[in-house]
Amino acid sequence: MATTLLHFSPTNSPSLTKPPLLGLPARVRRLRLPSLLRRQPTAAAAYKVTIEHAGETRTLEVEEDETILERALDEGMDVPHDCKLGVCMTCPARLLRGAVDQSEGMLSDDVVERGYSLLCVAYPRSDCHIRTIPEEELLSLQLATAND
Numbered sequence: 001m002a003t004t005l006l007h008f009s010p011t012n013s014p015s016l017t018k019p020p021l022l023g024l025p026a027r028v029r030r031l032r033l034p035s036l037l038r039r040q041p042t043a044a045a046a047y048k049v050t051i052e053h054a055g056e057t058r059t060l061e062v063e064e065d066e067t068i069l070e071r072a073l074d075e076g077m078d079v080p081h082d083c084k085l086g087v088c089m090t091c092p093a094r095l096l097r098g099a100v101d102q103s104e105g106m107l108s109d110d111v112v113e114r115g116y117s118l119l120c121v122a123y124p125r126s127d128c129h130i131r132t133i134p135e136e137e138l139l140s141l142q143l144a145t146a147n148d
């Protein structure tokens, strides 16, 4: 009984010698390859956030996917904070102008509508002007609205 041995190597196997895209019609290669190569991750938008804190006013570039607290700390501002989770209310501020997304925080809707914010969960959605405030101011307001 005769035995046939098959020997595959990269040189005699057509599927291994051609890069995968060369098997596609030229028209498809021209259309798809450049668009795939051009696809780059998009950079997050950045906004100018002016922060008043302890007699100092600074304007920082804050990307939409970072919190105002993170940027302020990275820039060396001594902004009060603790949990960084929007729970302890150690980082209160008043939003004087602009918009932030703070949907991860624990502030009641009433308090948010009055322009209060927690810096640790505040992601800028426009250029903003923000002022830190005493913790007691926000706590008393939050408790008053919780009793309504």
Ligand code: FES
Pocket (backbone or CB within 6 Å): 080, 081, 082, 083, 084, 085, 086, 087, 088, 089, 090, 091, 118, 119, 120, 121
């Ligand atoms: S650091 Fe705790 S709520 Fe912002």
